Amino acid sequence: MARARRRPGPDDGGVGAGQVVVEVRGLVVVRGGRRVLDGLDLDLGPGVTGLLGPSGCGKTTLLRALVGVQRVVGGTVRVDGHDAGSRMLRDRIGYVTQSASVYDDLTVAENVRFFARVLGLGDDDVDSVVGRVDLEALRDRVVSRLSGGERSRASLAVALLGAPDLLVLDEPTVGLDPVLRRELWGLFHRLADAGATVVVSSHVMDEAERCDRLLLMRDGEILADGSPDEVKRSVGAATVEAAFLSLVEGRRP
Amino acid sequence: MTPRILAAVAVRVLTQLRRDRRTLVMLLVVPCLLITLTWWMFLDTADGSGDVFDRIGPGLLAIFPFTVMFLVTSVTTLRERSSGTLERLLALPTGKLDFLLGYAVAFGLVAAVQAALAVGVSVELLDLQVVGPLWLLGVVAVADAVLGTALGLFVSAFARTEFQAVQFMPVVVVPQILLCGLIVPRDDLPAALGAVSDVLPLSYATDAMQHLTLTSATAQVWQDVAVVLAYAGAGLALGAVTLRRRTA
Ligand SMILES: Nc1ncnc2c1ncn2[C@@H]1O[C@H](COP(=O)(O)OP(=O)(O)OP(=O)(O)O)[C@@H](O)[C@H]1O
Numbered sequence: 118m119a120r121a122r123r124r125p126g127p128d129d130g131g132v133g134a135g136q137v138v139v140e141v142r143g144l145v146v147v148r149g150g151r152r153v154l155d156g157l158d159l160d161l162g163p164g165v166t167g168l169l170g171p172s173g174c175g176k177t178t179l180l181r182a183l184v185g186v187q188r189v190v191g192g193t194v195r196v197d198g199h200d201a202g203s204r205m206l207r208d209r210i211g212y213v214t215q216s217a218s219v220y221d222d223l224t225v226a227e228n229v230r231f232f233a234r235v236l237g238l239g240d241d242d243v244d245s246v247v248g249r250v251d252l253e254a255l256r257d258r259v260v261s262r263l264s265g266g267e268r269s270r271a272s273l274a275v276a277l278l279g280a281p282d283l284l285v286l287d288e289p290t291v292g293l294d295p296v297l298r299r300e301l302w303g304l305f306h307r308l309a310d311a312g313a314t315v316v317v318s319s320h321v322m323d324e325a326e327r328c329d330r331l332l333l334m335r336d337g338e339i340l341a342d343g344s345p346d347e348v349k350r351s352v353g354a355a356t357v358e359a360a361f362l363s364l365v366e367g368r369r370p
Numbered sequence: 371m372t373p374r375i376l377a378a379v380a381v382r383v384l385t386q387l388r389r390d391r392r393t394l395v396m397l398l399v400v401p402c403l404l405i406t407l408t409w410w411m412f413l414d415t416a417d418g419s420g421d422v423f424d425r426i427g428p429g430l431l432a433i434f435p436f437t438v439m440f441l442v443t444s445v446t447t448l449r450e451r452s453s454g455t456l457e458r459l460l461a462l463p464t465g466k467l468d469f470l471l472g473y474a475v476a477f478g479l480v481a482a483v484q485a486a487l488a489v490g491v492s493v494e495l496l497d498l499q500v501v502g503p504l505w506l507l508g509v510v511a512v513a514d515a516v517l518g519t520a521l522g523l524f525v526s527a528f529a530r531t532e533f534q535a536v537q538f539m540p541v542v543v544v545p546q547i548l549l550c551g552l553i554v555p556r557d558d559l560p561a562a563l564g565a566v567s568d569v570l571p572l573s574y575a576t577d578a579m580q581h582l583t584l585t586s587a588t589a590q591v592w593q594d595v596a597v598v599l600a601y602a603g604a605g606l607a608l609g610a611v612t613l614r615r616r617t618a
């Protein structure tokens with residue numbers, strides 16, 4: 118069983134300026150009368166961490182707790198030493214909700230510009246993030262007339278504003294073709310190389326192979342934690358998908 | 371509160387409105403048409419002339435900004451809650467007041483334009499008699515619209531769907547319209563209903579409008595405006611309480 122928690126990142130080296138570590142201790146979240154997370158402990162640091170698990174296992178709930186928008190019953194979530202969601206953190210966190218949270222009746226550029234104003238950023242930053250998600254050609258199109266994948270990229274563009282130190286992405290690549298997915302994962306790694314802590318939830322197993330660190334979750338518990346290779350080795354599986362199936366189904370009564 | 375963010379919210383709300391032609395027409399043109407319709411209805415009634423319209427017109431000028439802003443705000447903010455944009459905004463440095471006052475400022479500006487049009491039509495075309503200063507009618511209308519916005523922001527917290535949000539109309543707005551003095555003058559209401567009317571904010575907006583048509587003394591009008599704004603402030607405060615950064 119690969120439950121040993123490890124410090125993330127290539128090394129345990131010192132955390133430099135702009136880098137954040139996340140500390141989750143004894144997190145308890147009740148949703149709809151059920152304990153979705155029941156005493157979860159987790160440390161996150163720079164690098165790309167993937168969060169995988171079956172639907173309803175609590176991925177979104179955990180990510181919302183990291184951002185500080187989830188009501189919690191117990192435990193603590195500290196980001197860079199501050200309570201998640203506290204004022205000092207709010208302009209350092211980029212968050213992509215599971216369904217694209219942009220205004221349908223505004224254009225891509227208007228959406229990004231609005232959130233840029235909220236963060237006190239200028240038009241240069243707007244152009245830069247629109248370019249990063251490859252939406253330049255559609256920047257003046259109203260969001261309601263975009264495809265699902267284009268819309269989720271618009272939402273991602275907003276999260277990239279201001280080069281956040283912590284990027285929390287809830288299934289940001291749903292509905293995207295393999296080429297775009299590869300490009301975006303390249304982007305996530307470039308952001309992580311620049312020092313950001315990137316947490317990405319996903320259902321797509323081949324994306325799991327691209328993470329620096331992989332968390333497999335079931336019923337609000339982290340079943341496996343390590344590099345993709347470590348996770349595969351720990352259960353003697355050839356692929357992450359096989360490891361996922363054996364972990365998720367193996368412990369079912 | 372951060373003025374930069376408040377302004378960003380207001381500008382964004384106005385941009386959304388500009389894109390939504392139909393809502394814009396509803397906000398600006400429909401009140402004028404309905405006021406004209408009312409004027410026409412009473413044109414051939416027993417006491418002939420525009421007497422009835424002179425009594426009802428001021429009430430209409432108070433009702434439209436309030437009702438329309440209530441509707442539009444409750445639906446737009448509900449949409450903002452359910453689409454996740456509110457969650458995203460509150461995860462950013464947005465203060466609750468930035469959000470609420472941004473909406474109030476945007477709809478207040480729209481209300482100023484709406485009031486200018488409605489007052490223009492009523493006074494110039496339909497010959498509504500107004501003794502007090504016309505610009506003060508506009509001030510009352512804007513206060514009244516901000517009240518509608520504040521209450522709309524507040525009730526949207528209790529609705530899960532746009533359909534539910536619209537259902538607050540008959541609960542929150544219609545009783546105020548019935549009791550504000552438009553149909554039966556407030557002094558002629560049964561005592562119990564008069565007491566209820568006295569605690570409903572729309573009554574004060576209607577009173578203010580009626581004062582302006584009858585006398586040029588403005589002290590009473592400002593007092594009524596103050597009451598309307600106090601209710602709007604209370605509505606926004608309640609809205610701030612129901613606006614949660616952390617949700618279940
Ligand atoms: N708004 C809500 N109210 C009540 N219960 C909820 C709510 N949202 C989620 N839940 C419940 O909380 C549990 C965890 O949900 P969560 O959204 O975290 O799952 P997830 O792992 O993100 O799933 P998916 O992969 O389908 O997005 C589920 O059992 C779900 O039914």
Ligand SMILES: [Mg+2]
Pocket residue numbers: 176177178215287
């Ligand atoms: Mg989810």
